[in-house]
Amino acid sequence: MGIGRVLIVGSGGREHALAWACLRDAPDLSMIVAPGNGGTAGIAENVPIDVTDALAVARLAADREVDLVIIGPDAAAAAGVADACTARGILVFGPTAAAARIESSKTFAKQVMDSAGIPTARWRSGDATDRAGLSAFVAELGGRCVVKADGLALGKGVMVCSEVVEAEQALDQCLGELRFGDAGRHVVVEELLSGPEASVFGLSDGRNVRILVPARDHKRIFDGDRGPNTGGMGSIAPPPDAASDVFIEEVQRTVLGPCIEALRAQGCPFVGCLYAGLMLTPDGVRVLEFNARFGDPETQVVLPLLDESLLDILTGCARGEVAAGVASAAPGTAVGVVAAAAGYPGDVRRGDVI
Ligand code: AMP
Numbered sequence: 001m002g003i004g005r006v007l008i009v010g011s012g013g014r015e016h017a018l019a020w021a022c023l024r025d026a027p028d029l030s031m032i033v034a035p036g037n038g039g040t041a042g043i044a045e046n047v048p049i050d051v052t053d054a055l056a057v058a059r060l061a062a063d064r065e066v067d068l069v070i071i072g073p074d075a076a077a078a079a080g081v082a083d084a085c086t087a088r089g090i091l092v093f094g095p096t097a098a099a100a101r102i103e104s105s106k107t108f109a110k111q112v113m114d115s116a117g118i119p120t121a122r123w124r125s126g127d128a129t130d131r132a133g134l135s136a137f138v139a140e141l142g143g144r145c146v147v148k149a150d151g152l153a154l155g156k157g158v159m160v161c162s163e164v165v166e167a168e169q170a171l172d173q174c175l176g177e178l179r180f181g182d183a184g185r186h187v188v189v190e191e192l193l194s195g196p197e198a199s200v201f202g203l204s205d206g207r208n209v210r211i212l213v214p215a216r217d218h219k220r221i222f223d224g225d226r227g228p229n230t231g232g233m234g235s236i237a238p239p240p241d242a243a244s245d246v247f248i249e250e251v252q253r254t255v256l257g258p259c260i261e262a263l264r265a266q267g268c269p270f271v272g273c274l275y276a277g278l279m280l281t282p283d284g285v286r287v288l289e290f291n292a293r294f295g296d297p298e299t300q301v302v303l304p305l306l307d308e309s310l311l312d313i314l315t316g317c318a319r320g321e322v323a324a325g326v327a328s329a330a331p332g333t334a335v336g337v338v339a340a341a342a343g344y345p346g347d348v349r350r351g352d353v354i
């Protein structure tokens with residue numbers, strides 16, 4: 001059966017890029033984005049919804065006789081949107097809540113990485129009751145560590161530390177002051193690595209992986225890298241130091257393949273976009289994090305280079321029949337720049353004319 005109507009869940013630039021790419025492949029597609037944004041309004045029908053209300057999303061998909069649901073944000077995946085759609089017999093690209101733990105719990109992700117032999121920073125996790133052990137690990141690392149809230153914290157729950165006092169303060173903020181709320185009641189402390197970063201997206205049907213061209217986002221705001229970290233001020237694809245066939249093959253063999261295999265073996269096969277956040281350290285590639293979704297803003301530079309049908313790949317994943325391998329990419333590079341509201345990444349001024 002062909003795909004005639006698609007529902008994309010989410011409201012970011014990522015969802016606009018996904019809608020744009022699907023319509024590029026299939027201009028006659030009927031496209032709904034929920035809730036969508038000003039950009040998607042120009043190419044699709046926006047429908048207001050709470051993306052974490054899994055039953056409401058599944059109901060919308062059923063009412064509108066959607067052939068394929070594509071999940072954008074991590075919060076929707078973690079809330080069980082895929083589970084709710086599958087329960088209604090609706091084809092969905094996006095992980096179940098169980099599989100999405102690879103992003104929604106950093107401890108779970110670390111355990112999967114260790115069990116599968118995936119290269120990552122040395123780590124220890126715990127809550128307030130494990131404070132002594134966490135502090136001992138901080139001391140062992142000489143304070144050169146990263147303190148991460150275990151749960152979803154809108155990309156803000158990571159504190160990079162270079163001294164013991166700083167790391168102890170970070171632990172206080174997470175475990176004592178609950179700066180990240182419940183997401184930070186449990187933390188992961190890991191060794192500080194260094195090197196350029198790369199984001200690699202593997203689109204999986206739970207068994208096979210189709211890899212897209214690598215990308216890199218730019219985290220700091222303001223010229224000359226003088227501002228704080230953000231969700232991403234822009235992105236490029238492919239990064240010159242992370243573009244070779246050898247690199248992509250290594251990421252598939254040592255990172256994406258083993259992770260997909262481990263999740264399947266644990267009874268929670270991952271269907272969707274497995275995003276490997278990598279650091280190219282002097283000792284080789286290390287995984288900083290896995291995300292259970294397309295990255296934003298990377299998606300905005302990866303999809304324009306994709307030289308095959310995104311809709312076919314996503315449908316293949318949802319149906320459990322995607323072809324393994326590296327997806328063809330157009331030659332050349334893509335660059336995306338974010339225009340942020342005044343005040344970003346702090347409290348932003350809303351309503352300014354774009
Ligand atoms: P994460 O959400 O885990 O990817 O962390 C967000 C950002 O924090 C990454 O993109 C890195 O810039 C930085 N980061 C995370 N883990 C480490 C680490 N072990 N060493 C150095 N930087 C890190």
Ligand code: GLY
Pocket residue numbers: 155217231232291294295296297298
């Ligand atoms: N660009 C970083 C992320 O999507 O998590």
